[in-house]
Amino acid sequence: MSGTAEILSEEQMAVQKQLMQEIASREDRPRTYHIVTYGCQMNAHDSELIAGMLEEMGLTPAEKREEADFVLFNTCCVRENAERRALGNVTWLNEVKKKRPDMMIAVCGCMVQEKGMAERIIRQYGFVDLAFGTSNLYRFPELFLKALHAEHVVVEVSDRNTVAEGLPARRARRDAAYISIMQGCNNFCTYCIVPYVRGRERSRKMEDILREAEELQAAGVQEVMLLGQNVNSYGAGTQASFPELLQRVDALGIPRIRFMTSHPKDLSDRLIEVMAQARHVLPQFHLPVQSGSDRILMRMNRHYTRAQYLERVQRLREAVPGIGLTTDLIVAFPGETEEDFADTMSLVDRVGYDSAFTFIYSPRVGTQAASFPDQIAPETAKVRIQALIALQEMRQREAMRRFLGTEEEVLVEGLSKRSERFVSGHGTHGVSVTLPGSSRDIGTIVKVRIEEIKNNTLLGSRQEET
Ligand code: SF4
Known part of the structure; x- marks a missing residue:
């Protein structure tokens, strides 16, 4: 186990399981639930775990949030937009709650872990029944029970780096499933809030991951996606490594295996070798570059250069011919000059990605880059993102011709x-x-x-x- 991970004991998990049963037998519990999920695949998987717990507690899914007895917003705070949208929707639901006072509203996920957010929820969103952060997910049954009859909003946030095994999951799909292999991040890219809200890196034990993969395989799943903020550093500080894990999952024989996300600085030759030899790992790779300018990459604290990134792309393409490549790009990072932006454009032109997630830099309070003095004007950012999207779409069409x-x-x-x-x-x-x-x-x-x-x-x- 890497970092300062706190592996939760079977006894701790048993307490929560018992509470689920207790809630299921209560007459006064909500009957239906609805979960609204924002953000990345990690959040989507967390929502599957919470849905699994809710169903153990006897609740059934409601199609519309306004009809549900218990509504949970699983939030994201990577960009300001996602946060604003989540809070807007929470406020809107309060209008429904005014007509149905028994309705319970809960907010969880990364946004709740943000500095000052817990106090803000208490102050401005007093109608919310429960708010809890990412590290308290396993304690959901306990918190739910507390919120059931609490007079005020129950708020639970901590910065414990926990690893919980054995939580039930209600998977969104029967044919494809997420498997979380690690949580948190140690990288502190200067624009990113994730290490502050998801905590330090901690990896699950390889046997636990393999057991989950085998169970999914037995249930007929055709595709698994191994998830982590930086899967390449899985098992750091231990004997385990991501290439080894991937090789062992490949050996199980599940038809399709994918993974995300990979930090370019940690993409090893060994991983490329395993991909080239694997029978079931799909020939696709999400490799976020963020910028094509060395100067900006350094300010972002990414720990690779443009040349090193391009070398990794070339290695991947040599080892896995025709590999599908996708990326993430940020424009208008503080201090980005026309020349820096031109470097991003030329990198995108050179690589020819199959798709790219393109974003305008969004300052997040608490990150280093938010206090950089040279923030870019919104008009400039808009012009740049439009140019980047146009280029990417053109290169994408060209790249797709190979199929x-x-x-x-x-x-x-x-x-x-x-x-x-x-x-x-x-x-x-x-x-x-x-x-x-x-x-x-x-x-x-x-x-x-x-x-x-x-x-x-x-x-x-x-x-x-x-
Ligand atoms: S690697 Fe960087 S961008 Fe990715 S989660 Fe960690 S800090 Fe954020």
């Missing part, structure tokens, strides 16, 4: 938005694919011949089923 005439194995996720006679999913390289089909195909892997590109989606015809 024309090839075959992709697609895990069908749902009916296409275009027509009920089509279904869509993601191919092995991570690109979205639409094909003829029906709801019967959902959750199956179909071989597709790619024939056309339309709006960043590949269109194709079915070959034989795999």
Whole structure:
């Protein structure tokens, strides 16, 4: 176990399990729940764990938040926008609660861990019943029970770096599942709030991860995604490493394995080697570059240069030909000059990503970069993001041409938005694919011949089923 992780004992977990049963047997408990999730896959998975606990407590899902007895907002604070949206929605729900006073409203996740947020919730959002941070997730049954009849909002935030095993999960999909392999981050990129709200890195034990993967495999899951803020440093300070974990998950025989996120500075030759040899790890890689300028990368505290990043891209492409590459990019980081921005543009042009998440820098109180004096004017940021998006879209269309005439194995996720006679999913390289089909195909892997590109989606015809 790495860092200052506190591994929760079986006894601690048993207490919470017992409380779930106790709540399930109570007459006065809420009957239905609805969870609103913001942010990344880690949050989406946390919501699955909370839904699992709620169902053990006897609650059933409600489709609409305004109809549910218990509504939980699982928040994100990586960008100011996400935070504003979450708080706006919490305020809106209070209007419903005024008509249905028994409704319980809860707020959890990264935003609650932010400095000063707990006090703000008490001060400004007194109608909220329960607010708890990421490290208290395993104590949800206990907190829920406390909030059931509390006069005031129950707030629980701590900076403990906990690792909890054995929480029930209600997975959003039956065919694909997240497996959290670690929590937290030690990197302190100067723009990022995550290390402050999710705590220090701590990895789960390899046996526990493998057991979870085996259980999912036995339940018929076709795809697993290994999740961590920086999976490349899984097991740091111990004998375990991410390449070894990936190799062992690959050996289980689950058809498709993905992972995210990888910090470029920790992307080792060994991991690239394992990917090249693996039978089930998909040929796709999310490698956030953030900027193409060495000067900005240094100010961001990213610990790699543009040349080192490009070298890793080249190594990946040599080892796994045709690999799908995606990235994250920030424009208008404090002090970004026209020249720095031009470096980002030229890097994007050179790599030719299959897709990119592009963001305007958003200052987060408490991070180093928020106090940098040379913040960029919003008008400049807007011009830059538009130019970057236009370039990325053009390069993306060009990159996608390599799939024309090839075959992709697609895990069908749902009916296409275009027509009920089509279904869509993601191919092995991570690109979205639409094909003829029906709801019967959902959750199956179909071989597709790619024939056309339309709006960043590949269109194709079915070959034989795999
Ligand atoms: S690696 Fe950097 S960007 Fe990613 S979570 Fe850690 S601090 Fe944030």
